[in-house]
Amino acid sequence: MESSSTTPRIVELAAKISSSVSQLQELLSAQGVPSPSFTEDSPERLPANTFGLQDAVLDATTELHELLMEPVRLIFRFCATTNMAGIDAISRFGFADAVPIEGQISFGEIAKATGLDEPHVRRLLRHVMARNIFHEPEPGMVAHTKLSRYFIKPYIKDFVGFGAREGWPAATRMLDAIQKWPLSEEANHTGFSLANDSDKSALELLTADHARAMRLQGGIDAHDHFAGWAATDVAELYGWASIGEAIVCHVGGHRGEVAALLAKRFENLKFLVQDADKVISGAEAAVLDDLKSRIEFKSYDLFEPQIEQADVYLLRLVFQIRNDKETLKILKAQIPALRHGAKILIMEIVMPEPGAIPVWRDRELRAIDMAIGANFNGRNRYLGEWKALLAAADARFHLQRVIVPERSLLSTLEIVWDTSSSAEA
Numbered sequence: 429m430e431s432s433s434t435t436p437r438i439v440e441l442a443a444k445i446s447s448s449v450s451q452l453q454e455l456l457s458a459q460g461v462p463s464p465s466f467t468e469d470s471p472e473r474l475p476a477n478t479f480g481l482q483d484a485v486l487d488a489t490t491e492l493h494e495l496l497m498e499p500v501r502l503i504f505r506f507c508a509t510t511n512m513a514g515i516d517a518i519s520r521f522g523f524a525d526a527v528p529i530e531g532q533i534s535f536g537e538i539a540k541a542t543g544l545d546e547p548h549v550r551r552l553l554r555h556v557m558a559r560n561i562f563h564e565p566e567p568g569m570v571a572h573t574k575l576s577r578y579f580i581k582p583y584i585k586d587f588v589g590f591g592a593r594e595g596w597p598a599a600t601r602m603l604d605a606i607q608k609w610p611l612s613e614e615a616n617h618t619g620f621s622l623a624n625d626s627d628k629s630a631l632e633l634l635t636a637d638h639a640r641a642m643r644l645q646g647g648i649d650a651h652d653h654f655a656g657w658a659a660t661d662v663a664e665l666y667g668w669a670s671i672g673e674a675i676v677c678h679v680g681g682h683r684g685e686v687a688a689l690l691a692k693r694f695e696n697l698k699f700l701v702q703d704a705d706k707v708i709s710g711a712e713a714a715v716l717d718d719l720k721s722r723i724e725f726k727s728y729d730l731f732e733p734q735i736e737q738a739d740v741y742l743l744r745l746v747f748q749i750r751n752d753k754e755t756l757k758i759l760k761a762q763i764p765a766l767r768h769g770a771k772i773l774i775m776e777i778v779m780p781e782p783g784a785i786p787v788w789r790d791r792e793l794r795a796i797d798m799a800i801g802a803n804f805n806g807r808n809r810y811l812g813e814w815k816a817l818l819a820a821a822d823a824r825f826h827l828q829r830v831i832v833p834e835r836s837l838l839s840t841l842e843i844v845w846d847t848s849s850s851a852e853a
């Protein structure tokens with residue numbers, strides 16, 4: 429944090445912001461990309477060749493902003509206990525749907541449409557407007573911004589609804605859970621279980637209720653806006669073309685969404701998709717005719733001995749909500765089918781060491797990790813933790829490399845099953 433130069437830090441930061449923004453704008457202008465704004469139709473993402481500059485500006489502006497804040501005010505800001513109420517109100521009361529696209533509507537008309545008292549509507553909306561979610565083009569009138577338009581999307585409503593009604597109560601009980609069960613890794617010893625006054629885990633509670641399960645799924649889908657998370661991004665997370673003719677067993681592969689996307693793009697690959705019976709039931713019928721010969725489904729429980737032989741075993745996002753005991757069990761369960769040289773690809777968030785990535789992305793990853801802990805007692809592991817788990821599972825799991833595409837939320841651990849004597853020793 430302390431700079432060795434004699435230039436004061438705030439001046440250094442301001443210079444960095446100024447030069448980075450100039451370069452960024454030059455690149456945008458050269459590509460004909462509109463300059464960022466909050467207007468309704470403003471593009472979501474900057475071009476990839478500006479990512480480094482974007483990182484520099486976001487981190488420098490955050491640091492400058494926080495340096496200039498008084499400490500107690502900054503702490504109040506971080507506590508922000510009411511932020512979620514304003515944001516939840518948008519989806520709960522349908523504010524985003526009530527505001528016409530590229531038009532405007534009064535607080536009073538929104539109150540009438542939603543059955544709420546006008547002062548409540550004004551308070552809730554002005555709270556989020558202070559964060560550029562909606563704006564007030566003239567006194568008493570409400571219009572969309574780039575941010576508020578996202579609240580119309582069903583999966584963003586689910587994401588916000590899950591956060592407000594499931595994640596938030598769980599987070600408020602997270603520390604109670606840690607105090608009550610300080611050494612427990614069990615999935616039902618969580619803030620989520622306490623908030624639900626239940627001895628069941630979040631997964632048990634959520635999957636037992638269709639509406640809650642659908643909201644969870646929508647919330648997960650919203651993460652597709654983070655590079656590297658969506659099923660469509662899996663093709664970029666690994667060098668699939670380089671592995672030649674291969675059978676890929678997608679363990680916990682849901683209804684073959686990833687398999688279908690990869691099979692379409694990489695003709696060298698055949699897929700076996702394994703998941704719980706009720707998940708894969710009927711999935712085969714949905715596979716496109718020209719892919720049917722290369723995608724097969726088989727029911728499988730992650731904790732049972734693997735019997736299917738394959739060249740590659742893909743496990744994507746199955747460990748994040750699992751504690752170490754379960755993770756070890758799942759890894760060991762794969763061993764019976766593994767042949768020398770088989771690859772095990774684990775695609776998960778690998779936690780960055782402090783300072784390793786830009787602060788704005790580091791904060792995102794730590795927020796996701798906190799939520800995984802509060803809800804599931806799961807964790808996004810550091811590389812060192814993965815190495816220890818693989819070694820504890822079996823010395824023949826050889827971590828060959830870790831692939832982290834730029835900006836990707838998920839990394840790929842490429843593990844090779846190595847039965848040469850040195851590996852077993």
Ligand SMILES: C[S@@+](CC[C@H](N)C(=O)[O-])C[C@H]1O[C@@H](n2cnc3c(N)ncnc32)[C@H](O)[C@@H]1O
Pocket residue numbers: 659679680681682683685686702703704707728729730731743744745746
């Ligand atoms: C977060 S989803 C990831 C989906 C998939 N891996 C992908 O890449 O899109 C976790 C998957 O693991 C499956 N799963 C969870 N527990 C399982 C178990 N005990 N046996 C088999 N599959 C399981 C779920 O049904 C779900 O499809």
